[in-house]
Amino acid sequence: MELRQLTALVTVAEVGSVTKAAKLLHVVQPAVTRQIRLLEEELGVPLFQRTRHGMVPTPAAEVLIMRARRALHELDAARAELRPEPGEVSGIVSVGLLESVLDILAQPLTEAVARRHPGIELRLFTGYSGHLQQWLDTGEIDLSLLYNLSDTPSLSVVPLLREQLWAVAPPDAGLCADSPVPWATVLAHPLVLPVSGHGLRALIDRARSVVPMAPRIVVQTNSMLLQKNLVLAGHGWTVLPAAGVAADVAGGRLSGAPLTAPDVERSVVLGLQHRNRLLAPVEAVASSLTRLVSDLVRSGAWPSARPAATADARPRPADG
Template identity: 65%
Template sequence: MDVKQLKALVTVAEVGSVTRAAELLHLVQPAVTRQIRTLEQELGVPLFERTRQGMRPTDAGTIMVDRARRALNELERARAEVRPTPGAVTGIVTVGLLESTTDLLAEALVTAVARDHPGIDLRLMTAYSGHLQQWLDDGDLDLSLLYNLDNTPSLNARPLVREQLWVVAPATAGLRADRPVPFAEAAAHPLVMPAAGHALRALIDGAASRAGAEPHIAVQTNSMPVQKQLVLAGHGWTILPGVGIAEDVASGTLSAAPLAEPDVWRSIVLATPRYGRTPPAVEVVARELVRQIRSAVAEGRWLSAQLLNTGGTAETE
């Protein structure tokens, strides 16, 4: 088993065609076919089946593709780290960002890293907290923002921010930051909700239970931008973390107010693998991400956010 075989395996699986894979790998088609066949002979199992839709991995093939992709990523990471660049921090760093934080953090993080550490190959992945945690556990991320997470056997969780959930409505509703909205009042309107199973939905459902309210759910979605789009279109109100609506409120596109009776908070942490060596490039990006977050809170760009100390309690001046 060698690198060329692994590259052929992953590429065929991604494009579903030996012909297309050969083009991308700058090889002739028989060479790619031979690499796959040799790998199958070595493993003693078929890795692909031919269908009308193209080459589809078998169950064994799916396992091998997943492992091969990670092996190739690790080799690429090692190559970047050992490449001689005197005085420079180099390497590949893959960061997980919560979807709600991307508008506030993504561009600022990329700009700062590119300016101060051009040898770092920064890669951003966005998703909900549960997906990001799984990717971090699987080794697909080097560090990630997650929420409402304590230390686990596999992850260290550093508390960063505590933020309140907000009721969000069209601008015409006139919601204001200085006038919290009780959950019962929000529930009197049709609600655009995160899909069941989403961690944010669990927080909202818990608040509904404590308020003794039975909200009318107009529609459910797994996308925060879609939630806001549907609110703008008049399908109802919604409930979101402050960081996800700061720009919309500032521009007057939406109106919002802190959720009250009960008020609901979520804690955001920086999670990193507990075991293994932390490359210098990952340490650099982690420090920069924390700096960007602290700056956003200090400058008031993160609505109703409080910085947390290492014990998970709010910092005081």
């Protein structure tokens, strides 16, 4: 099993096409096909199903792809760390960000790391908290923001903040950040909500269960952007973390207000793999992220957020 075979496998899986993979890898199409065929012969199992929608990995391939991504990531990181400039922290760091914090964190984090540690290459991944935790467990990412999580056997957690959920409505609803909205008011409107199984949906369902009103859910989606667009189009109200709508409310595209009766908060934490020591570039990015979140909360740029009890703790090596 060779690195070029694993690279071909992962690239085809990501783009769903041998032709596209060949272009990305700067090789001819038959070379990619040959690498996949050699892997299949070595392992004795088919790795892809060819469908009208493209190349679809088989269950056996999914197992190999997960481990191949981790191996390729570790090798990329090792190459970067072995060629640092004198006195410079260098390497590749993969960071998981919740979709709801992208607007408020992605650009400032990129700027902060580029300014303090120009030798570090950031790779930003977004997803639900459950997906990010899984990627962190398997080593596909180095650190991640997660929510409502404590230490696990494989992960060390640094609490960062607690934030309220907001009711989100079209601009003409006139919701205001300094005037909390009761759940009963929200439930009186059609609702656009995350799909069942989403962590945010679990918080929403728990809160509305104490209000004696049946919700009228008109749309469920797995996309926060789609939630906001459907609200803007007049299909109903929704519920989101404050950070996910701060820019839209400030720009007048939506209106929003903290929810009350009952109040609902979620905790945002920084998840790190349990290791005897953090690699220098990972520790540098973790510190930059922690500092940035603290600054945003303290300045009020992260609406309806307050520091967690131990949010001032800096990331440190976890016990093995």
